[in-house]
Amino acid sequence: MLSKPTGSEELLDPLWNKTNLRGSDYDAFMTRAAIKPTHKAIQTYYDTLRTYADQHVEHEWALETAFSRLLADTAKPHGWTLIAKLGAKALGKHIIPDGTLRDGNTLPRGHWEAKDTGTR
Numbered sequence: 494m495l496s497k498p499t500g501s502e503e504l505l506d507p508l509w510n511k512t513n514l515r516g517s518d519y520d521a522f523m524t525r526a527a528i529k530p531t532h533k534a535i536q537t538y539y540d541t542l543r544t545y546a547d548q549h550v551e552h553e554w555a556l557e558t559a560f561s562r563l564l565a566d567t568a569k570p571h572g573w574t575l576i577a578k579l580g581a582k583a584l585g586k587h588i589i590p591d592g593t594l595r596d597g598n599t600l601p602r603g604h605w606e607a608k609d610t611g612t613r
Contacts, residue, residue: 534566557607561592564605572597 528535541559545551565575579593581601590604 528567532567534563537566538563553607557591560605560607564592564594568594571602573602 580589592605594603
């Protein structure tokens with residue numbers, strides 16, 4: 494299962510967190526969402542991060558590439574698509590998250606915004 498990253502990325506998914514889903518709905522989603530650390534997408538993500546570290550690359554935009562690939566690859570089994578930089582209106586403001594996950598009906602299932610440790 495993907496847990497909230499502790500480093501440079503944040504996955505914001507209000508539709509699928511434990512406070513919005515109750516009991517068996519949450520359990521069913523998490524069972525379906527579970528992936529093991531040995532999953533190819535996870536291994537590719539960590540391999541990419543190691544390559545970036547070997548190149549002394551730490552900026553948000555490089556890490557964003559690795560994480561967006563991870564999200565896109567792990568969203569596919571759910572029938573979701575990651576769309577980069579899709580603008581939307583929220584609370585009367587125009588926002589552009591780094592990524593939006595949409596289902597087959599074009600409903601947003603989550604938003605993602607990358608922040609590096611130097612971002613305030």
